[in-house]
Amino acid sequence: MPPAPPVAPTTVARPASTVRVLSRLLTWARPAVPRVVLGGCTALGASLLALAMPQVLRVLINGPLLTDGSRRGVVLGALVVLVVGVVEAVLVWCRRALILTPGTGVEREMRTSLFRHLLDLPVAFHDRWSGGQLLSRAMSDLGTIRRWMVFGLVMLVVSATTVVVGTGLMLATAWQLGLVYLVGAVPMVWLSFRFRTGYKDVARRARDQAGDLATTVEESVHGIRVLKAFGRGDDALDDFVRQADELRETEIDKARTLSRVSFALGALPEAVLAVALAVGVTLAARGELSVGALVAFFATAAVVNGPVERLGMLLAMTLDARAATDRYLQVMDTVSTVSDPPVPRPLPPPGPRGARLELDGVRFGHPGRGAAAVGATDGPDVLAGVDLVVEPGETVALVGLTGSGKTTLLQLVPRLYDVTAGAVRVDGVDVRDLTRADLRRAVAIAFEDPILFSASVRENVLLGVDGDTDGDAADDLLAQALDVAQAGFVHDLPQGVDTVIGEEGLSLSGGQRQRVALARAIAVRPRVLLLDDPLSALDVTTEAAVTARLRRVLTGTTTLVVAHRPSTVALADRVAVLEDGRITGVGTHSDLLAHHPHYRFVLTAMQVEDHRLDDALHGTKVPR
Template identity: 65%
Template sequence: MPPDHPRTTAAHTPPPASGAIPAQERDASTISTLRRLLPFVRPARTRILLGATSALLASLCALAIPRVLETIVDGPLARGVANHDTRGLLVGALVVLAFGLLETAFIAARRRLILAPSTEVEKSMRMRLFTHLQDLEVGFHDRWSGGQLLSRSMSDLGLLRRWIAFGVVMLVVDAVTLTVGTVLLLTTNVWLGLVYLCGAIPVTVLAFRFSRRFRSVARLSQDQAGDLATTVEESVHGIRVLKAFGRGRDAMAGFTQRATTLRETEIRKARILSTLQGSFTAIPDVTLGVALVLGVWLVAQGELGVGALAAFFATTAVLAAPVIDLGMLLSMTLNARTALERYLEVLDTPVAVTDPEHPVPLTDVRGELELRGVRFRFGDADTDVLDGVDLVVPAGRRTALVGLTGSGKSTLAMLVPRLYDVTGGQVLLDGVDVRDVTRADLRTVVSVAFEDSTLFSATVRENVLLGAPAGAHDGPAGDAALAQALDVAQAGFVHDLPDGVETTIGEEGLSLSGGQRQRLALARAIAARPRVLVLDDPLSALDVETEAAIQARLDTELAGITTLVVAHRPSTVALADQVAVLEDGRITAVGTHSELLATHASYRHLISTLDAEQQDDDARHTEPAGVVRGTGPERHGDDDGTAAAASDTSTSTTSEGAR
């Protein structure tokens, strides 16, 4: 008996609205958030610590120079006027020079030490995100836009790298420099030191106010950058539709609006930062002015030496840079915090479709599929799409699934390879709940081809052999698997491509026609040598003759393989061993095509609807042949979109089928 599965629901964590900081992130402190970087930084910590030490030593060298200056002014310089102590002066100058050189050397060492580990941290975080994105169920990708994911994996991680390489190191170093410097100022003269220290009060208040305002704008700008990336992605993806419908200007208007909004947010951000930086520059100047008056008065009173006064001002000059930089470093830190939060929002999303703790091994698979009381509801929907589906797909036979558009056929097909998990009931393969086997095992047994055939930027061979079993990728075994899959899928056209099967096809196969892409996607499913083949209307772009030829080849070459085919054409349905009708989320009839025609009025109605659609399709497919043949970009390149429109509507023609 398969173990009981509690009714599961797909993890539903919607992406936050642009600019909205989720409550748990709002309440967390910057330090506690950034601490979550530690596991990623750990492998690189030695070099980062060495780099930070170098930066610290550079600052200490800079702070030592005023001390030497004080000694020179009060010693050799004071004596030199009377005694010509040029040797003392020379030694002092050489010591200053040595500290200056040391400071330069330590800064260079910091850069060298930290560059490699910070890029390593960025790479490992990016890989972790990519792995997690691969692991997350399809439902997650339904909710999140590509641009948001892209901006999180690229620009957010770039911000974090810069913060690790520079921001955090300089923040720590500047904090230490300011502390040591202030102690030195206080030891030089307590009153002067206190005047300088008074400047810390407005600096702290301003820093807190700045943090609050800057953080929300930083979040908004990073989210808006993601939205902009989504706009670019969608426009590029849908370029043919935009051109075909002459909507290029609208797309441009949408893009301009988002780009303008982002620009305005960036300007707001820059304004907030520049106000802070202006204050951080002015405050030390004011305290310095007050200290100068007080210092001169103290010297005049004989309570302070000239050397000490010179050292005081030289020290404040060294401290000026860390104070001014504080604004920039603070903004970097807040940007890094926002970037990390956005990154973690994805990484913390739990994977809803997981492997079982104790997986059942799949051996000697016959390929019988059974859906038992299957229910399914999309994360944010109010009703179930599938509402108690009971269906047996016999091993080694072809079952066609038919139903009106939107009845849930594709959804049902996706439950078999666990692209989604059922929210009720069970999908059983040879009596084993598919949730009790590992996803890797299941997906070597079940192979899928969708109507929307995605191909990758790779060669035809790589695309087709993507899911082939180990050992069938290269060499004679790979060649044989490739040849068989291309043959069955009637994809011989690839041999006419410039480099045959080694031709690199464009992103998502854009340089191929719809029918050609579908045949390669089908070849990919066949090359995986599955026991169960799920075909979600993958032949929709082909003419009836080509489809029939493929079905016949599937029968002979893949005899014994269980096939569940989502069908939109009576011609496909007629070739199936059994037909199942999906209506109102349930299977309402199962039988052969002729049985159902004879016994079910609703089936007859459904078939006549599909028939009308097929005739429309056929009429379109037999329109002037040859409009879509090229594999190069020239056929997409019409500015008025006519060629693109033609390619959308005639992705498969009779002549294509005849090849």
Template identity: 55%
Template structure:
């Protein structure tokens, strides 16, 4: 459970965002307030009508005049309500959009370690559900909460002016409402936060299940996934019920007590009117005014719940916005005239933020010459992938340094560094866009020639035979393609960027032997002037390299050619012997298993 902050402290954080639209919000507030004042004026017209006209000898014309005045007031109230909406809806949606774009931009800047800790559903719920609720609260809830408060205050003053005895009875009902309101605020804030957090967790579960549907079906775990989802959904349902109970209890209190006060007031009012201390017109006007005041009092339960939920949404939004971006550009970044691509690790040490005392990499020192292709090998868990992710500064070293042409990576601007360094990871990530847009994502030259060359090097010629060719939309995360196809598109994307330094995390693992040979042959040509660091999980990938670095327990144990290490290093021979020789397209296999499972279900039916 996140730490609770005071209500007004949380709300005040919206000020920089709403400052440009404050004039429009104030106009909407004035319209809403005038509409309430108009509603309070109608009982006064009734009071004058009853006292002066509805008595023996009264003028009949006054009835028509009063009716026209009440009609005019009603039309004015409706017009003011419509104006309020016109004033606030457009600026409120503008604030929502700007906050959403700001959140998305901040998420793009935040480090990979931040995204490692946060579920995607939690971020999605903050970007969509919370900000959508904030927009509705700014456009309606906040304004009506202020108007409701002012309406009650003005109404009570008017009621005191007509009969202080009856007003005291009505006011006495406010004391227990205020006491219970304080307790309601504390309890509802906690349950509202729990509800929004559980909704985010549920969204994460849905997203993971959709992305992993092939695995769930292949292993026959759809029922277990459904049961787990059902448990989470039930927890959220129970929390929502608890929310509804708190709100219903508060609504009962704020509805029952004023009604009881009105009942008691009616008895006292009739006695006062019988004694001549209160006119019939004033008695009718008092209860008409009390009815106008009672409506916003009863409405206050929903408005208060809305305000507390908005406060929680603000807290959740700024939990993300307050997260620091530790990987930033220097104030005066270095801009070398021409990079050669010499990559050096100088006693580089790295540990994850949540385990600083357990470094993954320890005092790594390694020099990769300009234009050289170096393979990085080691057993599983030796730190190969972590080492590669330090080069584009997806993570920063915790000690030591990494340089390109003698310049510390932290001396470059982040944008420039990630233009210089290209990446392709084993776990490919594609976007719900065309093949063309995916391949040219990081390319400075978005020409047809660059696209075709990258596809040719990666042996991704299959892209031309897709339904719409290179403009075919490949679906969310490219799941409409096989694992080997996705990997070739990702490799083409890295090549199209034409980086000076290229880091490849076993980019050929899902390719068949023949395709791998063709890719390697073309890579030797295009990587002639590119410094390349490649994680190898198979001997065939090692053969692509000029030299090999052996990583053991987070340290560089040996560096040399494949033949040298094979002849003189026992651990290297062990690693090479354990490397996989035949790559498998696991996604295709899982798809086949899924189809077999569906066929068996059809046969069983």
């Protein structure tokens, strides 16, 4: 069963007012403003023309119709109505044509900015944010913002203006009836205000729950093999249904809140008009109001009532857009703590034997899940003062018990995380003083769990190689990297190195994926190669062959390798023991074996694990 998705952490204090939040969309929407404003003007023009119609009616009724019965006047009036109607239709079409394209442009721009920012944010951010929450921000939240921008915003402005102008016209046409309408508007304004407060929170809750649901789908699909293998499909379904029910409840809550206000905004104007009708007819009967004015008042009220009834729906769209914008800005406002220095330092020219790697008093603790800020280090120190030097061209194996921090230490070198104290230096330069591009050209890492992309073997292996490397040089790098990583099997794939190896390389075996991932690190020809037990899925013979080739070919590379097996340790020049967050011993395998009790303990644990795997493979009972 997939773990419950974490609640997305809040990373910045968010502005409270809806106008302020939505106005920040201008950062991306600025190029679209002229067309949106023009579209809004045409929509407003159409709406004002609709309001003009009753005035034409009034003139017609009070003039040619009721007084002299002139046919010419009636025909003229009818022509005016026709022209006004046609112009109104043209204006509505213009609004749609003007606003459609810029809306999609803004959505695209915002989506690209979000993706760029996600790529820039440090691993610590991605540790704490679930994929579904980010996916729902990139897709449905941005869709909501686009719809609001091209329809909700424009129609809200147009409707509000129509209501104000229309009420003014009603007052001018028949002030007594206008006053009745104004009195009726007071509860409508109050209701709208109450609606705003209630709907805002529920709109945000629905979006967060939709993000959690997306996370559950993503995790379940990702872990489908585990769910099936352990027969936990029903549990996963139960979990999904529970979350889907929660979301449904929230959506119903939203719909109820909206329908209450929509009902009130639909019924109240009608009730007010009923009162106005009674008053109006009485006044007309007494001769205090002309029939033309009475008809014009009600025709205007009919035009105004449409926007009033729509106000609830438009307010709901606005509050949905606010919730979506809040969620979008929550990510965009997160400042990347791992960034390039203002004045970067260059690396000295590479030496013939690789770089000197130095860890000096390095401390680091993973920020706890749900921490308030990416840079927060409220977790305990995993590394509590690591001192280690790997000389140029040297291969050092890093050993320690499970969870001692070996992977964490490796990840500090290419700045996947930044140290909280101390420094990591490559050829004497603090990695934080280098641009990330320079650093990642100098340092390459191969992980134990190799992530391959849905692309050809060639693209996967050359991922870290400079894009402007010419074709032949890239082919050489590819061939050599595949050779060193003993990944010759790729030539037997249907299209050789051009075979697309499927989503995350799932069509390859674990050992094959590891070798392609290792080739990817080697192809960079880095000064420092970091291997996080990247050969764990290989048999001992292939591992020995790979390591021997590595040592022969990568003479200009300094290697730090996390070792989980005695066979990996044996291939290193020196071994460093990580214990309680510190390096407590560095030396050759035999030195440490003789003098370092913790090393002996770790090695014994490795051997037991190795035998257990071996026995398991050969069907022998494993003593515990």
